[in-house]
Amino acid sequence: xxxxxxxxxxxxxxxxxxxxxxxxxxxxxxxxxxxxxxxxxxxxxxxxxxxxxxxxxxxxxxxxxxxxxxxxxxxxxxxxxxxxxxxxxxxxxxxxxxxxxxxxxxxxxxxxxxxxxxxxxxxxxxxxxxxxxxxxxxxxxxxxxxxxxxxxxxxxxxxxxxxxxxxxxxxxxxxxxxxxxxxxxxxxxxxxxxxxxxxxxxxxxxxxxxxxxxxxxxxxxxxxxxxxxxxxxxxxxxxxxxx
Amino acid sequence: xxxxxxxxxxxxxxxxxxxxxxxxxxxxxxxxxxxxxxxxxxxxxxxxxxxxxxxxxxxxxxxxxxxxxxxxxxxxxxxxxxxxxxxxxxxxxxxxxxxxxxxxxxxxxxxxxxxxxxxxxxxxxxxxxxxxxxxxxxxxxxxxxxxxxxxxxxxxxxxxxxxxxxxxxxxxxxxxxxxxxxxxxxxxxxxxxxxxxxxxxxxxxxxxxxxxxxxxxxxxxxxxxxxxxxxxxxxxxxxxxx
Numbered sequence: 490x491x492x493x494x495x496x497x498x499x500x501x502x503x504x505x506x507x508x509x510x511x512x513x514x515x516x517x518x519x520x521x522x523x524x525x526x527x528x529x530x531x532x533x534x535x536x537x538x539x540x541x542x543x544x545x546x547x548x549x550x551x552x553x554x555x556x557x558x559x560x561x562x563x564x565x566x567x568x569x570x571x572x573x574x575x576x577x578x579x580x581x582x583x584x585x586x587x588x589x590x591x592x593x594x595x596x597x598x599x600x601x602x603x604x605x606x607x608x609x610x611x612x613x614x615x616x617x618x619x620x621x622x623x624x625x626x627x628x629x630x631x632x633x634x635x636x637x638x639x640x641x642x643x644x645x646x647x648x649x650x651x652x653x654x655x656x657x658x659x660x661x662x663x664x665x666x667x668x669x670x671x672x673x674x675x676x677x678x679x680x681x682x683x684x685x686x687x688x689x690x691x692x693x694x695x696x697x698x699x700x701x702x703x704x705x706x707x708x709x710x711x712x713x714x715x716x717x718x719x720x721x722x723x724x725x726x727x728x729x730x731x732x
Numbered sequence: 733x734x735x736x737x738x739x740x741x742x743x744x745x746x747x748x749x750x751x752x753x754x755x756x757x758x759x760x761x762x763x764x765x766x767x768x769x770x771x772x773x774x775x776x777x778x779x780x781x782x783x784x785x786x787x788x789x790x791x792x793x794x795x796x797x798x799x800x801x802x803x804x805x806x807x808x809x810x811x812x813x814x815x816x817x818x819x820x821x822x823x824x825x826x827x828x829x830x831x832x833x834x835x836x837x838x839x840x841x842x843x844x845x846x847x848x849x850x851x852x853x854x855x856x857x858x859x860x861x862x863x864x865x866x867x868x869x870x871x872x873x874x875x876x877x878x879x880x881x882x883x884x885x886x887x888x889x890x891x892x893x894x895x896x897x898x899x900x901x902x903x904x905x906x907x908x909x910x911x912x913x914x915x916x917x918x919x920x921x922x923x924x925x926x927x928x929x930x931x932x933x934x935x936x937x938x939x940x941x942x943x944x945x946x947x948x949x950x951x952x953x954x955x956x957x958x959x960x961x962x963x964x965x966x967x968x969x970x971x972x973x974x
Contacts, residue, residue, distance in 0.1 A: 494834025498820055498827070505822045568816035572879065575782045575812040576835050577804070730786075 491578055495586030503556050503594065513556060514598055517549035518605055525609045535668060542606040543620060543692030544665030546599040547685065550628055551651075551659040553595045554635040557587060558647040561639025565728070580726045588632050595628035596621060616698045623695040623703065627688040630714040636721035640728045663689045684713035735760040735795060735887055735917040736781060742789035743776050743941075750776040752941040753790065758934075760886075763909075763918040765928040767965065768938035774921035775815055777938075778889045781919070782812045795886050811885035815892045815921075817872040818879075821865030825856055825875050828864050832882040850878040854908060870901030874908060881912075888912070890920045894927060906931060929961045937968050944972045 503509050521542065528536040535541070564570045573583075603617045611617075638651050660666060663685035669677045680686045687706040694703035736758040743751040751773040758764045766774040779785040781792055783803040792799045795809035819828050826847060833843040851857045854874045859867060864875055873893055880888055893909065894902040909931055912918060922928050928935050929949050936946045945952060945968050949961050956964035 490837055491835050494831060497834075498823060498831050501827070502820060502822045567821065568814045568818040569820055571784060571814045571816075572812055572818035572876075573835070574784055575807055575810060576832070576883070577807055578835055 492582050492585050492589070495573075495578065495582060496590045499560060499587055500590035500594070502560055503591065509552075509556055509559075513549070513552040513594070514601060516552070517545050517598065517602055520548070521545050521602060521606060521609070525606075535666075538606055538610045539612055539696065540693060541665070542602060542611055543696045544663060544689045546602045546620070546624060547627060547663060547688045547692055548656075548660055548665055549598050549602060550595055550624070550631040550688075551656040552598075553591050553628060553631045554638070554655055555647075555651040556594070557591050557632050557635025558637075558639040558642070558651045559635075559644065561587060561636060561725075562642060562644045562647045565639070566644055570729075574729060580722075580729060583729070584636065584722055584725055587636055588629070591632045591635075592625070592628055595632070596624070599624050599628075614698070616696050619698075619700075620692050620696040623691060624688075626707070626711045626714045627684065627691075630684060630688075630710065630717050633714070633718040633721040637717065637724050640721065640724040658683075659685045662686060665689055684710050733760045734758065734793075735762075736792060736919070738777075738781070738790065738792040740790035741777070741780060741787050741792055743773075743780060743785065744788040749941050751780065751787075754941075754943055756936060756943055756946070758917060758919060760917055761914055762933040763913050763920060763931055765932040765935045766919065766921045766938055767923065767925065767928045767935050769923055769969070771940070772923075772938040773941035774923075774938055775891055776941075778812075778891050778919065778921055782810055782889050783807055784812075808883075809886045811880035811883055811888045813873075813876045813880040813888070813890050813893060815895060817869070817876050819864040819872055819875050822863060824861050824863055825851075825867070826860045828875055828879060829882065832879045836883045838882075846882055850881065853911065854878045868901070869897050870904060873897065873901075873905055877905075877908065885916060887917045887919065890918060892921055892923070894922070894924065902927075925962045925965055937965060939969050939972055942972070944968050 524536045524541055525538055599621050603611065603621065607613050635651060638647055642650060662680040662683050664680065669680050669686060687709045691703045691706035691710060734757050738754045738756045741751055741754040754777060766777060768774050776785065780787050781794055781799060783799050783806050794806045797805040799806055820831060823831065829847045829850060830843055833846055838846065851860055856874060856878065859871055864872060877890065877893065894905050897905065920931065934946060934948055935952060937944045945955060947955065953959060953961060953964045956967040958964050958967065
């Protein structure tokens with residue numbers, strides 16, 4: 490009951506912010522439409538709609554990091570959290586209350602991306618459902634990363650770190666916009682040590698029905714998801730104690 | 733009967749002692765003001781008493797429970813209206829009130845009744861559907877205090893409730909606070925002498941984390957040998973510096 494009440498409030502705060510909606514849902518769709526148009530004029534295999542869409546859905550999740558980080562940082566600065574800390578809400582209530590409402594938003598964003606891509610030529614199959622479900626671990630990673638950043642940084646810092654740095658990092662190191670093999674070297678190694686490229690490859694594999702390939706990339710994604718969630722809980726509970 | 737008793741309560745931040753061996757007793761049902769200039773330790777004291785900050789040393793008994801050993805029980809007895817306006821800005825006034833009702837596990841009917849009661853008490857009827865972020869400072873504070881009262885607390889902490897408000901909004905809020913007097917124990921922090929003098933049953937004057945003097949306005953005036961409370965406050969604070 491307490492968690493649901495708090496989670497509802499968090500969902501309302503996010504969904505009533507037009508900038509959140511504009512960037513979170515609009516920006517990935519704009520990219521999808523733009524790159525599809527480019528692909529129609531100058532064919533590049535990387536931007537073929539069946540390859541591009543799974544990548545865009547993973548890139549779109551970086552906005553979930555921004556949503557959760559901004560919400561928590563704002564709450565901390567507005568003293569609302571101070572009030573709520575003096576209520577019977579527990580640490581677990583707070584963490585789940587912040588994370589749970591963003592998960593359906595992430596799944597909704599992913600589903601919209603796939604739906605919009607169908608008229609653009611995306612192969613419609615049941616694999617889309619698997620791809621939407623399969624994005625959950627990466628969505629949790631992104632939401633937890635937001636919880637972590639929101640617990641440590643202020644609103645202005647969160648805007649820079651999650652809004653600019655993380656969205657760019659997740660874009661460059663995911664292999665969505667260019668083939669990482671072409672860059673090679675340490676850049677490629679760093680990319681493979683992080684979860685973004687694995688999440689994109691897992692999505693592509695799920696979408697194409699190649700579950701064996703998807704399983705290979707599942708492990709690093711789930712590992713990052715678990716570790717980041719644990720770190721986020723630690724940081725959130727730490728700042729809660731400090732309050 | 734005592735609502736709050738602090739026992740050698742201390743809070744240290746690295747080299748700074750924010751609250752220094754505070755021994756204080758607050759009676760049930762009284763409005764007790766903690767008065768002091770900025771940095772006196774008022775907010776830190778409220779944070780410790782409301783279990784938001786752990787003391788470095790000492791303890792306090794709030795509503796019969798230790799803030800160290802039984803913080804969860806203490807939290808059930810108290811309401812807090814923090815110094816800054818602590819409302820969810822994108823939610824309407826009604827949604828803010830519902831949020832706190834839900835957190836305290838109120839059923840639907842009780843939630844409705846509570847919102848009706850508080851919107852009447854705090855004159856919020858006309859703004860119930862407005863987003864809290866669009867309200868004036870005075871109304872935000874009213875909502876903030878109403879939210880603190882939802883759990884029907886035995887003890888209410890009001891941290892600088894009129895800070896930054898214009899004179900009309902301040903007087904309106906004083907009326908609201910006066911309407912609560914006698915029903916619950918209220919601990920109010922302020923650095924406005926006029927506010928402490930107008931509202932309080934008793935006042936504790938703090939400076940640099942220490943409690944310098946406690947009493948009614950009359951008792952503090954007598955102790956300082958003056959008829960004017962502002963002069964009494966200045967005298968007590970300055971004497972402590974000598």
